[in-house]
Amino acid sequence: MKIFTTFLCLLTSALVQAQTYAKLRIDVGNANGGPVSAIFKDVKFIPLETTRESLFGRIEHLIVTGDNFIVYDNTTNQVLIFTKQGKYVSKINDLPGAKHTQGLGFFEKVLFDYAHNEIIVIPPSYQEAIRNKIFHFNLAGKLVKTEPFNNTLYWDAELLNGYYLLKKAKPGNIKESQDQQYDYSLATDGVTSKKDILKHDTLFYLPPEDRLNGGDLTLNHDKGKSFVIASSEYYDNAFYKIDTSGVTDAYRFIFPASMTVPADFMRDKHFDGRRQDFLKDHPRMVYSIQNIYINEHWLSFKFYNYDRKDSYILYSLKTGMPYSFERILPDPLSYNLPIFDNWPLIPVAYDQKIYTSVSSLNLTLAYKNGLNSSRAVNGEGLTMMKKMTRQQNPAIIELTPKDNL
Numbered sequence: 341m342k343i344f345t346t347f348l349c350l351l352t353s354a355l356v357q358a359q360t361y362a363k364l365r366i367d368v369g370n371a372n373g374g375p376v377s378a379i380f381k382d383v384k385f386i387p388l389e390t391t392r393e394s395l396f397g398r399i400e401h402l403i404v405t406g407d408n409f410i411v412y413d414n415t416t417n418q419v420l421i422f423t424k425q426g427k428y429v430s431k432i433n434d435l436p437g438a439k440h441t442q443g444l445g446f447f448e449k450v451l452f453d454y455a456h457n458e459i460i461v462i463p464p465s466y467q468e469a470i471r472n473k474i475f476h477f478n479l480a481g482k483l484v485k486t487e488p489f490n491n492t493l494y495w496d497a498e499l500l501n502g503y504y505l506l507k508k509a510k511p512g513n514i515k516e517s518q519d520q521q522y523d524y525s526l527a528t529d530g531v532t533s534k535k536d537i538l539k540h541d542t543l544f545y546l547p548p549e550d551r552l553n554g555g556d557l558t559l560n561h562d563k564g565k566s567f568v569i570a571s572s573e574y575y576d577n578a579f580y581k582i583d584t585s586g587v588t589d590a591y592r593f594i595f596p597a598s599m600t601v602p603a604d605f606m607r608d609k610h611f612d613g614r615r616q617d618f619l620k621d622h623p624r625m626v627y628s629i630q631n632i633y634i635n636e637h638w639l640s641f642k643f644y645n646y647d648r649k650d651s652y653i654l655y656s657l658k659t660g661m662p663y664s665f666e667r668i669l670p671d672p673l674s675y676n677l678p679i680f681d682n683w684p685l686i687p688v689a690y691d692q693k694i695y696t697s698v699s700s701l702n703l704t705l706a707y708k709n710g711l712n713s714s715r716a717v718n719g720e721g722l723t724m725m726k727k728m729t730r731q732q733n734p735a736i737i738e739l740t741p742k743d744n745l
Contacts, residue, residue: 361578364655365660366595366653366655369598372662373666374663375671377673380740381742383737384738385736386424386735387724387732389427389428393431398413398734399413400415401685403452405454409736416433418431419450430479430482436470437469437473439467439469444466444467445464448462448463449461454563455499455501460477461474461477504526505526506527508522523537524582537587566588568633569582570628570632575628577594577626579591579593591634619646623647626644626645627645634657635692637656637657637658638741639657640687642686642687650666654745665680670715675717675721676721677707679739694741695736695737696737698735700735704728705730
């Protein structure tokens, strides 16, 4: 068994290094907009119940399951659980053994184990007493168990079909003393590596003044059965689809020249110590791509540059047309209400649908501004808005893209 596992690791590594990248040529600088009904076939507004117990500040991170919304709010330092109809269920606002200090939180990463229907919490490293533990909670917010986590070797994690997909610390990232040959590891727990994934040939150490967001693990993809992860290398536009067998597909974004960093950006010593300054001087150039979701019809992602315009993209794999969430306009399908807040929640994809959120403040403003005009809120949206105040929790918006997008 050990020989077979070693062979499988070597085979996976060889496949990654010899991987052919599918190229996605996307002119994100000219992403389209349009009315909601031109892009989506169904829109559903789901206000999250507001009570003294369930009131929170903002959605920093959203997890969508078959029956629930799981909301992480870093302003109030809690994880809240709602049904898909928006009814409040419970919350997690403490971890056993955590230090309670003003300004210190309990949550570094909030995950969902689709195989066991459990919420997984990884605490931050500054919570020294518990930072080497992973906490499991059920959907009623009750602690189920804890298990060890190797905080010195791994600094990010997701869940993949019953496995942990762990991102390793390496030079040029957080722990410069580590010298890892692989970027990721599959493990049945938070400590013991079972298989390494994505071997890199060369490591580039970047001083802090040259670093911007590198690639990151995405949210759960395909109900936890597979993942899409962005390249962990700085300024690299590649991403990979991964399941428990390793890398299954590799892609590379091809953006217009004016939005692409120079080919020698990492290697040319001329850029040392001034890469961020260079990007500020060329604000359209993309330096990171995250939150990637891909299925047979469409691709969604967020790109980062200093221009910070129209950076949330929905891309049709059928027509090659990119759409910017920021340019999608309300129409009767959305009851003439906005379907997207630019911050902080990045659109989340689950089961062929996209989920966004809009604050109660922005919804009530749109409602009042549209009174007695052609933009007046209509249908079920009018019933919803007559009950809403600007102090309530936000609404989740469920969007179903058109099949022929």
